[in-house]
Amino acid sequence: MQAGPGDRTAAGPHAQSSLDGGRRPPMNVPTTQPPRFNLIDEPWIPCIDRAGQRRELSLAAALQEAHLMREIAGESPPVTVALHRLLLAVMLRVYGLQDETVWEDLWRAGKLPSEPLQGYWAAWRERFDLFHPQYPFMQAVDARAKPKSVGTLLLDAASGNNGTLFDHHTDADSLALTPAAAARALVAMQAYGLAGLFLPGATFTSAPCVAGVIFLVEGNTLFETLMLNCFYPENRFIPSGSQDRPAWEMDDPLLPARTVPLGYLDYLTWFNRRILLMPEVRQAGVEVSLMTMGPGLRLDPLPLEPMKSYRVDEKRGHVALRFDEDRAVWRDSSALFRLHNSGYRPPQALDSLANLVLDGLLDRHQMRRIMALGMASDQAKIEFFRAERMPLPLEYLQDAALVERLAQALERAEGVAQQLWGAARTLATYLVAPNQDTGEGRSAQREDLDQLMGGWDIQRPYWSRLEVPYFRLMEQLPSAGEEALAAWFTLLRRTAQDSLERVLAMVENGPRGYKAAVQARQQLAAGLAKALPFAEAVSSTPTGG
Incomplete structure (x- = not known):
């Protein structure tokens, strides 16, 4: 069991941050009914259970019932990632899991034992209160920041410089979030906050998950997913020191001032932003419409993210x-x-x-x-x-040989795509300049060719038709080997030909269109002979016009 709030080694209970004049200011809410929303007990983590039903669970329930849940289902991929990282941080802190024997025992048990979790919740309960007057969860004040709409906290909302395609809120809108939604937005922002200007001489820096795809291995249940992503050996990629712990265990997560994480737990809960939610008690309940936000800790140099490739x-x-x-x-x-x-x-x-x-x-x-x-x-x-x-x-x-065969399958697909593009370029060239081969008349200009080909978008249907067959290839290649590869090569050839024919069906009839179509088909046939194994490339050329 980890030490409780009484054991503070990074910063004492009276440590001050240079920008807040103390740990936390009082919340600007009525003192007679202070809002409370403890993430341990209140439902806020959206999950899909094994029956396919959507449920919101508390932090305690999400871990205790992880074996009964299929997956986390955040409102956006960044929220889903941030919630996984939060649960992983708790698991690693409570169960250790740096030892393979501990991992194996938990894996074979099929669920997380409740006693260690209950002890941890008892020791750190107040630190999981979203609106705690002194230690609000994953929050800190920046005295320089002025209150602004909580919409700024939503990665999928239009706010300031971040106009999104399908959201029509603006900073001036009176947007209010439930505590559950505000908590999800908070952890997502700490993981995905973007770099940018805060004030002259002060900037936001990118959070750990920005600038790269996050990969998570998925099991049959949420328990399996968490277990398959939490086994990290000591001192690898992000070493763990004796002071390493999650942000909520620190009296002030910004102290000691640092650009290198204390370890993997500190990194998973990295304080990228000084965010302070400003809850209001209204007739409908507690809502959050305002917040402050300033720069937090800066990662320098940026470590290799264990979840990226x-x-x-x-x-x-x-x-x-x-x-x-x-x-x-x-x-x-x-x-x-x-x-x-x-x-x-x-x-x-x-x-x-x-x-x-x-x-x-x-x-x-x-x-x-x-x-x-x-x-x-x-x-x-x-x-x-x-x-x-x-x-x-x-x-x-x-x-490793199996991986090379998979790489070969992808390389062939890329090669065929290039040949398909070349055939489309030839088609466009002869449509714009029919006498290109004789040197008579006008020459095809790049701008004209790009405009014509942009309307065709010839590679998009090619790649979209290959996605599901490729997943099937991934599954079959270990057992079917060369047979599966041969079927893949045949599919590439047929898909490329079909993609070209789709475009040719849009081409005008007449001598110009017919000549351009012949040239394009010939170009593709020659290109496929280069891009694919000979036996798979030999086929009759379509004769449609």
Whole structure:
């Protein structure tokens, strides 16, 4: 059992932060009825149970009943990620789990034992009160910050510089959040806050989960998901020192002033923002419409995030895989399994899974899933959220040759996509300049070609049709091998041809269109012969016009 609030080693009970003149100011609410919302007891974590029903659980229930829940279902991928990280921080603190024997005992039990949790809640209960007058959960005041709409806290809301596509709230709107919604927004902001200007001479810095896809291994229950993502050996990637603990155990999470986490628990609960919710007791209950927010702790240098996937660039160092609006994550999925390749650093959970398989704690023939979660941002603006799921056959974690075959399948798909683009370029060229091959008449201008091809968007249907078959390939490749690869190559060829034919159906009839279509089909046939194994590339060329 971890020490309670009486054992304070980082900062004494009277320690002061330079910007708040004390630990916490009194809340601006009636003193006769101070609001309370203890995250241990109050429902606020959205989950899907094993029957498919949506339920909101308290922090205690989410952990105690994790074996009865299928998954966490936040209102956005960043919220889902932040809630996982919070639960993982509690689990690691309460159960340790740095020892494989402890992990194995919990895994075989199939659920989390209640006694350690109950002891922890008893020791730290007041620190989980969202509106505690001195220690509000994951909050701190910045005296420089003026009260503003709580909409600023919502990553999916339009506020300030962050205008989103489907949200039409503005800073001037009277937006009010329930305590449950405010708590979710709070933990999400601490994990996903973007860099930007606060005041002259003071800036916000990016939170740990920004700038990269977060990967979580998914089990059959929430308990399994948490267990499969919480086994981190000591002193790896983010070492844990003797002072390491989650933010809520610190009298002042901003002290000691630091740019390097005290350890993994400090990192999981990193205080990226000084946020202070301002609750109001209204007739309908407690609501939050105002808050203050200022910069918190700065990570420097930015550590390698254990939940991200990196490739190693000679000049740029470790480069995290990011979401791309035009590129699904599965197209880069082979990199996730390159556990022993110096050019990559996959998510640490996969490395841990490989060790569990090697030690016989997990069957290498099991099928798990992996979630890719997060958002894409640019210049302090959120562009989109995304959540993807992929199958995760554990055999890929033990067989490097199998990973190479999967990489080959993806490389062939990329090669075919390039040839498809080339055929479309040829089609556009001959539509714009029919005499391109004779040198007579006008030449095709790049701007004209780009405009014409932009309307076709020829690669989008190609890739969208490959996603489900690729997941099937991932599942079949360990057992079917070359047969599965051959079927994949055949599918690539057929999908490319179908994609070109879809565009050709939109092309005008007549000599110009017919000539352009012939040239495009010939271009694609030649390109497929280069991009695919010869036996799979040989096929009759479509004759439609």
